[in-house]
Amino acid sequence: MKYLITEDFETNIATINTALSLPSIEATNYCTPERVTNIEHIDYDKFIIPVKTEGRWKCDQLFNTEDLVDFDETWYSVL
Amino acid sequence: MSLVLPTFSGFSHTPSVVAAEYDLDATYVISEFPVLHLDANVLDGSDSANNPSNGSFVSTWGDKSGNNNDFTEATNQPIFRSSLLRGQAGVEFDGSNDILSDSDFFSNEDFSAEEATMIVVGIPGRDGTGGFGVGTEDSTYQFVKTSNVTNATDSFGTSDYSANFLSSRLNAQALDSTYRQTPTSRPFINACKVGTNYQLFTNKRQRLSRSMTGLTFATGSGISLGGGGLNFPLSGYICEVLLFNTLLSDDDFNTVHDYLSEKYGLNIYSQISTSSYALDESNSVSFAPQFHFDANQSNTVLNSSYSNVSDGNDVYFWKDKSNDWYAIQPTATRQPSFVSSRTIGGTSTTSSALYFDGTGESLELWYPQWFGDYTTADKTAIVVYEPDGDTQFELLGLGASSSALMFGTGTTSYCGTFRGSRLGGVSLSQLSGTNGQMVEIYSDATANTYNISSQGTAAISQTTTSWSVTTNGSNRYIPQLGGATLSPSEGTAYRFKGWIYEVLIFDNIVTSSDKSALVSYAQSKYGI
Numbered sequence: 178m179k180y181l182i183t184e185d186f187e188t189n190i191a192t193i194n195t196a197l198s199l200p201s202i203e204a205t206n207y208c209t210p211e212r213v214t215n216i217e218h219i220d221y222d223k224f225i226i227p228v229k230t231e232g233r234w235k236c237d238q239l240f241n242t243e244d245l246v247d248f249d250e251t252w253y254s255v256l
Numbered sequence: 257m258s259l260v261l262p263t264f265s266g267f268s269h270t271p272s273v274v275a276a277e278y279d280l281d282a283t284y285v286i287s288e289f290p291v292l293h294l295d296a297n298v299l300d301g302s303d304s305a306n307n308p309s310n311g312s313f314v315s316t317w318g319d320k321s322g323n324n325n326d327f328t329e330a331t332n333q334p335i336f337r338s339s340l341l342r343g344q345a346g347v348e349f350d351g352s353n354d355i356l357s358d359s360d361f362f363s364n365e366d367f368s369a370e371e372a373t374m375i376v377v378g379i380p381g382r383d384g385t386g387g388f389g390v391g392t393e394d395s396t397y398q399f400v401k402t403s404n405v406t407n408a409t410d411s412f413g414t415s416d417y418s419a420n421f422l423s424s425r426l427n428a429q430a431l432d433s434t435y436r437q438t439p440t441s442r443p444f445i446n447a448c449k450v451g452t453n454y455q456l457f458t459n460k461r462q463r464l465s466r467s468m469t470g471l472t473f474a475t476g477s478g479i480s481l482g483g484g485g486l487n488f489p490l491s492g493y494i495c496e497v498l499l500f501n502t503l504l505s506d507d508d509f510n511t512v513h514d515y516l517s518e519k520y521g522l523n524i525y526s527q528i529s530t531s532s533y534a535l536d537e538s539n540s541v542s543f544a545p546q547f548h549f550d551a552n553q554s555n556t557v558l559n560s561s562y563s564n565v566s567d568g569n570d571v572y573f574w575k576d577k578s579n580d581w582y583a584i585q586p587t588a589t590r591q592p593s594f595v596s597s598r599t600i601g602g603t604s605t606t607s608s609a610l611y612f613d614g615t616g617e618s619l620e621l622w623y624p625q626w627f628g629d630y631t632t633a634d635k636t637a638i639v640v641y642e643p644d645g646d647t648q649f650e651l652l653g654l655g656a657s658s659s660a661l662m663f664g665t666g667t668t669s670y671c672g673t674f675r676g677s678r679l680g681g682v683s684l685s686q687l688s689g690t691n692g693q694m695v696e697i698y699s700d701a702t703a704n705t706y707n708i709s710s711q712g713t714a715a716i717s718q719t720t721t722s723w724s725v726t727t728n729g730s731n732r733y734i735p736q737l738g739g740a741t742l743s744p745s746e747g748t749a750y751r752f753k754g755w756i757y758e759v760l761i762f763d764n765i766v767t768s769s770d771k772s773a774l775v776s777y778a779q780s781k782y783g784i
């Protein structure tokens with residue numbers, strides 16, 4: 178799994194949905210909007226889109242490799 | 257729709273059957289005809305082939321009942337969504353001004369008998385792109401407005417109200433003495449029956465029944481969906497509406513719920529068995545669990561077409577084998593995968609499992625409080641699982657907001673399952689970040705204890721319960737297998753990575769002999 182950090186959730190999700198033929202009987206949606214909640218993070222309030230790199234919902238080929246990042250636990254406020 | 261005509265036997269002209277029937281679909285038939293049937297899968301009311309493309313504005317939602325009670329809107333049109341649940345469509349309302357209405361509905365239909373039955377499949381909450389799930393909810397909304405009361409006539413969130421077919425609304429927690437609030441996210445079936453009594457149901461679980469004495473049956477001239485421009489408009493979806501000008505019989509009411517349950521994959525209520533429950537040929541417990549998920553049980557790990565998932569593929573439903581209720585995950589990136597055969601770590605035993613990849617995959621238990629008694633702390637949970645080298649994870653979220661039973665090394669474990677507030681900074685040294693294992697959580701209201709064991713060995717004991725109906729029976733919190741309770745967002749830092757083999761959740765505290773039986777069963781089956 179890789180992640181795309183974006184301010185434009187709807188455009189990126191629309192791209193993924195089109196490529197994966199979603200919505201469908203298999204899934205209602207690809208993912209739901211999730212934001213960077215750590216106010217001290219440089220990407221605070223941007224959207225985090227998980228990008229599957231394998232399996233039925235693989236879609237990393239839709240994005241530039243350099244735009245995809247690994248999971249960063251500092252995206253979130255500490256519980 | 258079908259009409260069964262009289263038939264003649266021999267020379268007798270006595271009709272053997274005279275009945276009119278309404279076909280809900282090819283399988284489900286009821287004896288009453290609805291005065292209104294809106295089905296988003298047949299948006300024009302006649303042919304699904306005429307459905308618009310996903311995301312189109314809806315100017316007309318055609319009545320499928322044959323009564324031509326179409327709903328229309330010229331300006332503030334909602335959006336057609338082609339596939340919300342199991343490929344079934346819905347209509348999305350924006351929570352602002354979207355509306356569909358039939359302004360002269362009650363002029364055309366006869367409600368003079370002052371009876372009504374209305375059943376709605378809806379989803380409060382939307383993400384703006386046609387989805388729902390983590391991060392979506394609507395806590396104050398109405399699906400259908402049937403009367404002229406100033407405020408909403410439907411049910412809504414933190415304080416419940418209902419005024420469908422009434423001149424004034426019933427309000428607040430008096431609607432439900434056990435405080436099972438109306439859901440604020442995720443799909444459910446909402447029903448209202450009006451006759452000599454006024455009854456409300458969620459997923460076929462009755463939440464209110466009171467006499468109509470002192471209440472006045474009333475309607476407006478028209479009827480509307482989504483409540484746009486009025487109080488508490490819906491931010492969410494309506495998939496189907498059935499309205500009858502009669503008090504539907506129990507048989508028909510059950511048939512409609514069976515039809516909707518199968519069509520949309522929604523759980524409907526039935527009473528949990530209090531008889532003894534066989535775990536296997538050698539072990540049994542005193543009563544049936546509320547949920548029993550077993551990855552080794554055939555026909556329970558399913559895709560959205562109710563077919564068995566093959567090895568490595570994604571899981572949409574995990575069907576409980578005690579009551580046939582589902583854990584579900586309709587969001588693609590969150591679906592766990594099925595492993596048909598795995599040698600359980602630390603053993604030589606092989607088993608099927610569901611694999612959760614640690615990125616947020618989980619299965620959701622929509623509103624378990626509607627399928628049991630969540631007024632008390634008497635609860636038991638058993639999970640057989642194997643972390644995939646995961647030393648900090650939340651395994652079973654059911655209870656405290658955004659929390660779960662969270663394992664961490666040393667004294668960094670937290671226990672939120674079946675709790676209003678979680679225990680913090682405790683040691684669960686019996687658990688481990690690798691290998692197959694079992695955790696048993698016992699919340700006992702009578703003894704006022706909250707104990708956790710692993711394979712029969714105490715890990716935490718003699719800690720008082722922390723039960724809160726408003727937390728554990730909350731309309732907001734979504735329990736999860738493989739993650740923390742959603743509220744509606746989630747704590748994302750400690751997502752479970754590993755395999756879950758079996759889960760049992762009891763709506764009661766099991767006996768000491770039951771505890772022994774559960775441990776014996778799991779050890780024998782999984783070699784742990």
